[in-house]
Amino acid sequence: MTAEAARRAVDAVYRSESRRVLATLIRLLGDFDLAEEALSDAFAAAVRQWPRDGVPANPCAWLVSAGRFKAIDSLRRRSRFDASVEKLAREIQLREGEEASSVWNGNGGAAARAGGHGMEDDRLRLVFTCCHPALQPDAQVALTLREVCGLTTEEIAHAFLTTPPTLAQRIVRAKAKIREEHIPYEVPGREDLPDRLDAVLRVIYLVFNEGYSASSGAALTRQALSEEAIRLGRLVLELLPEPEVMGLLALMLLHESRRAARATPDGEIILLADQDRSRWDRETIAEGVALVNRALSTRRIGPYTLQAAIAAVHAQALDAAETDWNQVVGLYDVLARIDPSPVVSLNRAVAVAMRDGPAAGLELVERILGRGELAGYQLAHAVRADFCRRLGRTADARASYERALSLSQQEPERRFLKGRLEELAEG
Numbered sequence: 001m002t003a004e005a006a007r008r009a010v011d012a013v014y015r016s017e018s019r020r021v022l023a024t025l026i027r028l029l030g031d032f033d034l035a036e037e038a039l040s041d042a043f044a045a046a047v048r049q050w051p052r053d054g055v056p057a058n059p060c061a062w063l064v065s066a067g068r069f070k071a072i073d074s075l076r077r078r079s080r081f082d083a084s085v086e087k088l089a090r091e092i093q094l095r096e097g098e099e100a101s102s103v104w105n106g107n108g109g110a111a112a113r114a115g116g117h118g119m120e121d122d123r124l125r126l127v128f129t130c131c132h133p134a135l136q137p138d139a140q141v142a143l144t145l146r147e148v149c150g151l152t153t154e155e156i157a158h159a160f161l162t163t164p165p166t167l168a169q170r171i172v173r174a175k176a177k178i179r180e181e182h183i184p185y186e187v188p189g190r191e192d193l194p195d196r197l198d199a200v201l202r203v204i205y206l207v208f209n210e211g212y213s214a215s216s217g218a219a220l221t222r223q224a225l226s227e228e229a230i231r232l233g234r235l236v237l238e239l240l241p242e243p244e245v246m247g248l249l250a251l252m253l254l255h256e257s258r259r260a261a262r263a264t265p266d267g268e269i270i271l272l273a274d275q276d277r278s279r280w281d282r283e284t285i286a287e288g289v290a291l292v293n294r295a296l297s298t299r300r301i302g303p304y305t306l307q308a309a310i311a312a313v314h315a316q317a318l319d320a321a322e323t324d325w326n327q328v329v330g331l332y333d334v335l336a337r338i339d340p341s342p343v344v345s346l347n348r349a350v351a352v353a354m355r356d357g358p359a360a361g362l363e364l365v366e367r368i369l370g371r372g373e374l375a376g377y378q379l380a381h382a383v384r385a386d387f388c389r390r391l392g393r394t395a396d397a398r399a400s401y402e403r404a405l406s407l408s409q410q411e412p413e414r415r416f417l418k419g420r421l422e423e424l425a426e427g
């Protein structure tokens with residue numbers, strides 16, 4: 001094998017398998033930083049040895065073994081100065097038998113379902129560890145994107161509009177907390193799984209929402225984040241095919257299917273009712289709808305599945321006029337019972353307005369705002385402004401648009417709100 005062919009093989013394995021290898025190394029070595037160093041050393045060894053020896057039949061197993069031995073060698077060198085490091089090296093060596101049963105055997109999904117220690121088990125462990133409730137939410141997101149998805153600190157910092165040093169410190173603190181508090185590297189037991197899975201899905205959806213509608217900045221969306229969230233959703237579904245995992249992936253896919261129609265070429269917002277539905281991705285919609293139907297068929301229906309069912313109603317309507325608003329309101333009624341929140345109430349108010357008229361929607365929104373709920377949420381004020389505009393209450397509409405504008409930090413949204421205010425002034 002030529003050096004160039006070997007280099008291409010190493011690059012391909014890195015892109016497709018490095019996160020799996022890292023997950024197993026973290027379990028075997030018991031430390032994130034040591035595992036990352038071992039992963040780097042293993043791939044460096046592959047660059048040197050594969051041109052001479054050829055690509056191994058099982059690259060993942062080779063990389064796990066090489067990384068583990070490199071880590072032990074490194075620890076033994078350090079042990080000259082610190083006796084406790086030698087003890088750690090011996091503990092890692094004792095796991096050799098476990099490692100032999102842990103490497104990828106071509107049927108990782110089955111191994112995971114059987115409760116074994118395959119690489120797919122290790123990836124699931126890594127997801128749950130990164131999303132452990134002992135970690136701060138922003139640390140959960142950063143650690144998941146770094147360790148599970150493999151994004152660089154620079155990429156994550158750019159996506160969340162922070163500096164790389166700040167983001168790096170967030171990750172360092174999260175790893176230290178895992179180490180110091182002995183947070184277990186494991187998939188939760190049956191009793192704890194629902195709550196822990198909910199935390200994982202919340203992190204994934206938070207990443208998706210930031211990508212789908214950026215909370216601040218110059219762009220309406222951050223596509224890389226949406227794509228990573230969907231990739232994470234697929235991974236968790238592959239490893240843990242629970243109904244709410246199906247529901248969340250369906251919800252993300254159905255929203256993502258509209259990306260091309262959500263903004264003009266120069267980045268201006270296009271509202272759902274005005275979007276060119278011929279630009280919606282029908283293949284993605286079909287996948288999302290199929291997942292919704294799978295989740296609903298289990299009769300174990302949760303909030304993500306219900307939200308996905310609502311998105312499916314929109315996705316299957318050929319135009320805005322054909323939307324079944326009765327069904328949408330009915331689904332929001334169920335969602336409000338099982339997972340009540342002010343945002344769910346706001347979204348239901350919008351659906352009621354589309355079914356019964358803006359006056360009915362305005363009454364509901366004013367109740368929400370009157371309770372002090374969503375007072376700092378720009379979309380609540382934008383919705384009230386739109387209902388008032390449609391009812392001819394220009395002064396009230398202007399006041400609510402101005403309030404929404406004062407709260408918004410996203411430039412396309414701010415331009416949209418300013419445009420509405422200009423229309424009111426001209427009218």
